[in-house]
Amino acid sequence: AQSVTQLGSHVSVSEGALVLLRCNYSSSVPPYLFWYVQYPNQGLQLLLKYTSAATLVKGINGFEAEFKKSETSFHLTKPSAHMSDAAEYFCAVSEGDSNYQLIWGAGTKLIIKP
Amino acid sequence: EAGVTQFPSHSVIEKGQTVTLRCDPISGHDNLYWYRRVMGKEIKFLLHFVKESKQDESGMPNNRFLAERTGGTYSTLKVQPAELEDSGVYFCASSQGQNHEQYFGPGTRLTVT
Numbered sequence: 001a002q003s004v005t006q007l008g009s010h011v012s013v014s015e016g017a018l019v020l021l022r023c024n025y026s027s028s029v030p031p032y033l034f035w036y037v038q039y040p041n042q043g044l045q046l047l048l049k050y051t052s053a054a055t056l057v058k059g060i061n062g063f064e065a066e067f068k069k070s071e072t073s074f075h076l077t078k079p080s081a082h083m084s085d086a087a088e089y090f091c092a093v094s095e096g097d098s099n100y101q102l103i104w105g106a107g108t109k110l111i112i113k114p
Numbered sequence: 115e116a117g118v119t120q121f122p123s124h125s126v127i128e129k130g131q132t133v134t135l136r137c138d139p140i141s142g143h144d145n146l147y148w149y150r151r152v153m154g155k156e157i158k159f160l161l162h163f164v165k166e167s168k169q170d171e172s173g174m175p176n177n178r179f180l181a182e183r184t185g186g187t188y189s190t191l192k193v194q195p196a197e198l199e200d201s202g203v204y205f206c207a208s209s210q211g212q213n214h215e216q217y218f219g220p221g222t223r224l225t226v227t
Contacts (some may be wrong), residue, residue: 043220
């Protein structure tokens with residue numbers, strides 16, 4: 001069965017510091033992997049997606065993620081945090097070409113310290 | 115191009131009452147999904163429509179929940195009768211064809227008192 005684990009319900013970084021949000025998944029077939037972001041009082045916005053092309057995926061707002069099959073990971077990074085990055089981040093997986101159901105991690109709230 | 119819209123944005127009802135949530139997908143998107151996030155828990159899949167047909171309803175919690183998508187355009191999710199544990203944020207999403215990229219609406223926050 002598919003599952004997604006996000007390490008850390010809250011992550012706090014200083015403005016300008018590296019952002020690293022961890023996501024590990026389990027899947028019996030090659031997965032599609034996604035990172036979504038939810039800003040306060042807004043809906044879910046797609047940050048980036050992995051769909052079996054390049055393993056390093058670039059998304060919006062300077063974020064990127066690397067798919068590592070051997071580690072079953074899809075960690076999200078950004079070199080330099082901005083105050084505007086404060087939000088809740090969700091990792092999600094769908095399994096296989098014909099299965100569109102997204103399985104979600106519990107979410108990580110990113111806190112940016114001035 | 116308009117995004118996914120949901121109505122209402124908030125709903126507060128008493129236990130035992132009925133509530134109907136509406137979702138309008140992006141025009142031309144055949145796939146429509148409902149998800150739910152209960153307070154403190156992860157987002158959970160409810161069901162998936164392809165046009166007007168239910169492709170996957172494995173996530174529907176019980177028979178108090180009824181989803182429809184007449185005509186393959188907008189969808190409604192009815193909860194009848196509502197229970198306290200139904201409180202949460204209900205998200206709708208849509209996607210086009212075989213594209214796995216889902217676009218989400220702002221959600222409906224349902225509070226059952």
